[in-house]
Amino acid sequence: MERYREIGLKLTPQRLAILEYLDGNTSHPSAEDIYSCVKKKFPTMSFATVYNTLETLRKRGQILELTIDPDRKRYDPNIHPHNHLICLRCKTIVDVDLDFEIPIPDEARKSFDVLGNHIEFYGICDKCKKGGE
Amino acid sequence: MERYREIGLKLTPQRLAILEYLDGNTSHPSAEDIYSCVKKKFPTMSFATVYNTLETLRKRGQILELTIDPDRKRYDPNIHPHNHLICLRCKTIVDVDLDFEIPIPDEARKSFDVLGNHIEFYGICDKCKKGGE
DNA sequence: GTTACTGCAAAGCTTTTGCATCCCT
DNA sequence: AGGGATGCAAAAGCTTTGCAGTAAC
Numbered sequence: 001m002e003r004y005r006e007i008g009l010k011l012t013p014q015r016l017a018i019l020e021y022l023d024g025n026t027s028h029p030s031a032e033d034i035y036s037c038v039k040k041k042f043p044t045m046s047f048a049t050v051y052n053t054l055e056t057l058r059k060r061g062q063i064l065e066l067t068i069d070p071d072r073k074r075y076d077p078n079i080h081p082h083n084h085l086i087c088l089r090c091k092t093i094v095d096v097d098l099d100f101e102i103p104i105p106d107e108a109r110k111s112f113d114v115l116g117n118h119i120e121f122y123g124i125c126d127k128c129k130k131g132g133e
Numbered sequence: 134m135e136r137y138r139e140i141g142l143k144l145t146p147q148r149l150a151i152l153e154y155l156d157g158n159t160s161h162p163s164a165e166d167i168y169s170c171v172k173k174k175f176p177t178m179s180f181a182t183v184y185n186t187l188e189t190l191r192k193r194g195q196i197l198e199l200t201i202d203p204d205r206k207r208y209d210p211n212i213h214p215h216n217h218l219i220c221l222r223c224k225t226i227v228d229v230d231l232d233f234e235i236p237i238p239d240e241a242r243k244s245f246d247v248l249g250n251h252i253e254f255y256g257i258c259d260k261c262k263k264g265g266e
Numbered sequence: 267g268t269t270a271c272t273g274c275a276a277a278g279c280t281t282t283t284g285c286a287t288c289c290c291t
Numbered sequence: 292a293g294g295g296a297t298g299c300a301a302a303a304g305c306t307t308t309g310c311a312g313t314a315a316c
Contacts, residue, residue, distance in 0.1 A: 010290050010295060046298040067203045072280060085241045098238050102252060105231050108218045114256040119235060123247040143270060143315050179273040
């Protein structure tokens with residue numbers, strides 16, 4: 001947690017609670033998920049603080065903002081390159097920790113500085129397959 | 134355009150204008166883009182009609198809803214499998230018409246019916262590189 | 267004639283912002 | 292002490308919805 005102070009973050013109790021919630025979290029939570037969980041510890045916690053903190057972390061490269069869920073932004077504390085698989089029904093997102101070494105196409109390189117890529121796999125998870133039809 | 138009638142769509146003038154706007158369009162427009170362009174022909178056009186039509190087309194597999202732009206949904210009339218490259222600054226999206234044959238990882242297959250995938254390349258386009266720093 | 271679509275306005279959600287207060291460093 | 296963070300409420304976007312009227316089939 002000290003590393004956050006080193007990059008110029010003020011470690012308020014609220015932030016520590018958010019950081020602790022995110023640490024090692026592979027559920028790809030939304031702002032709402034984070035808010036409602038951390039609010040248990042800090043009843044005065046506001047959405048503004050959650051969003052402010054997430055934006056600060058994002059700007060310093062400590063978390064990724066995922067756009068894979070069409071309904072809301074999701075956040076990922078795992079900043080190592082990896083990919084994702086989403087259930088089209090329940091929007092569960094799981095990590096796909098494989099590196100596919102996608103070559104950046106020349107066509108793209110011509111007119112862009114290509115900085116990276118992200119593969120989204122989509123499908124239906126077991127729970128949704130069994131549960132509702 | 135007849136094919137739309139065949140899948141049970143009523144071809145109103147408004148819809149025809151939207152379909153015509155989308156036909157062969159590779160700009161990955163947002164609902165706002167579609168609305169403001171088609172409104173020139175149909176001053177009474179409403180957002181409801183744009184969204185209703187897009188949702189109807191999506192449900193019948195005639196367009197794709199892209200989640201690659203963090204700010205808004207974008208729509209793609211090209212339903213053949215392909216990938217995208219987005220400029221992180223101006224949010225321009227261009228097609229990457231290459232098939233990378235990504236194998237669906239066993240890890241994923243175990244707990245999901247994997248239906249497809251989509252690769253997002255991200256970077257900075259030439260215009261943004263030159264234009265603003 | 268039926269059924270489905272249109273258009274307006276209102277509502278619903280997610281996310282952002284202004285601002286006074288507070289607190290970490 | 293100073294600069295940044297908090298929290299509340301309000302506002303801003305994007306998207307959805309209810310409903311009465313209308314048009315495609």
